[in-house]
Amino acid sequence: MRLLAEIAQHDIPEHARRLIRTCWNLGARPELAELRLRAWAHMLGFRGHFSTKTRRYSTTLGALRDARTAWRRAQTLERLHGPDAPVADDTTLVLAHWVFAGLGLTRGEQWLAAAVQPAPGTEGEPTRG
Numbered sequence: 135m136r137l138l139a140e141i142a143q144h145d146i147p148e149h150a151r152r153l154i155r156t157c158w159n160l161g162a163r164p165e166l167a168e169l170r171l172r173a174w175a176h177m178l179g180f181r182g183h184f185s186t187k188t189r190r191y192s193t194t195l196g197a198l199r200d201a202r203t204a205w206r207r208a209q210t211l212e213r214l215h216g217p218d219a220p221v222a223d224d225t226t227l228v229l230a231h232w233v234f235a236g237l238g239l240t241r242g243e244q245w246l247a248a249a250v251q252p253a254p255g256t257e258g259e260p261t262r263g
Contacts (some may be wrong), residue, residue: 138154138155138158141154141155150178153178153179154175154176154178156179157171157172157174157175157178157179158171158172158175160179161173161175210229
């Protein structure tokens with residue numbers, strides 16, 4: 135956000151609007167210049183990662199991702215094989231198959247390809263007409 139007036143163009147809660155305005159106003163103070171609050175107003179003044187975590191007292195994003203993958207895999211296996219079916223962890227489950235769909239473009243794809251093709255002699259530059 136480069137101007138405070140841009141805040142009106144976004145659908146955000148009033149509380150967040152107040153926080154952004156506060157960051158903007160505090161960012162104008164010379165004694166707070168090193169905080170760069172105006173540059174970080176869109177993040178409500180917080181300059182860190184959106185979910186900063188410590189490895190000692192919390193979990194890591196990788197551990198959360200692994201747990202979510204295992205949970206989704208268990209859901210899929212239960213749906214396919216039933217709740218009591220034993221499945222080894224080292225197996226690879228293939229949930230897709232390949233089918234020949236045809237050659238070339240559909241009529242709609244042909245139209246789209248022709249529509250986005252640059253005009254001859256423009257080398258892809260936008261034309262003004």
